[in-house]
Amino acid sequence: MSGIIVVLIGALLCFYGIRSLHLAVLALGFGLGWFVADLFNPSLSVLFLFGLIGAVASWVVTTLVFKFSAYLVGGLAGALVGARTADVVQTGDKDWALSAIVIIAVAVAAAFLADKYRERALLWLTSIGGASMILNGLGRTTDVLDFLRHPEPGWKQLVATVAWVALSVAGWMIQRHLFGEKLGIKVQVVGKKKAADSAG
Incomplete structure (x- = not known):
């Protein structure tokens, strides 16, 4: 059950994250x-507690x-991507110091990218972050996908890495298509062909 909840929150972020910054911040x-x-x-209850604390704290600080x-x-999206990266690259027991370094480094880089490129950077970051949550949730649904x-x-x-990349790209494509106007992407129809401005 916990895996399904994480998959749903990840899907919201991956495929709908750029539409509402409030929802993106909470997710x-x-x-x-x-x-x-x-x-x-940790136990499932601790995971949910940390998730809820993270959602509320992020929303309050951003507000x-x-x-x-x-x-x-x-920065939040980068920290989420950094946490997933730290989880994927480390095997066995996790090294707290290495995890913290990876999370902070990716969070800082993502924060500066989002500040400079705004919606286009956030489009990528929400897609990548949401994809990581979807995969984590799917891994909890059955031992086969652990x-x-x-x-x-x-x-x-x-x-796992290829699935993460593929799901991130799918999220980027869907959000770009659904929210092109918000991103300032103009689509022109010429005969049967569509020409779109390139998006970051």
Whole structure:
């Protein structure tokens, strides 16, 4: 059941994240709290508690400093992506220091990208972050898919990474198509062909 909830929140972020920054902030905060706690294999109730704390804290902070909302949303998305990356690249027992370095580095880089490129960067970041949540949730639904949560080196790590990239690209394409106007992407119809401006 917990896996389905994470999949649904991840799908909201991956395929609808750029539409509403409030929903994106709540989903990113929940995902970040969940992923950070999940690095240490806690109980399900602790995971939900950390997820809820992350969602509320993220929303409050972003609301208080709305002027810097793109920067903060980018940082949250980057931290979520960093937590997933730390989980994928480490096998066995997780190293807290290495995880913290990866999470902070990706969060800072994503925050600056979001501040500079706004919606286009957030489009990528919400797609990547949402895809990571979907895979984590799917990994919780059955033992067969557990490798999507904590892939072991070899083919499982490769498949999990390819699935992450493919799902991220799918989320990017769907959001770009649905919310092109919000992103400033103009689509012109010439005969039967559509020419679209390139999106970052």
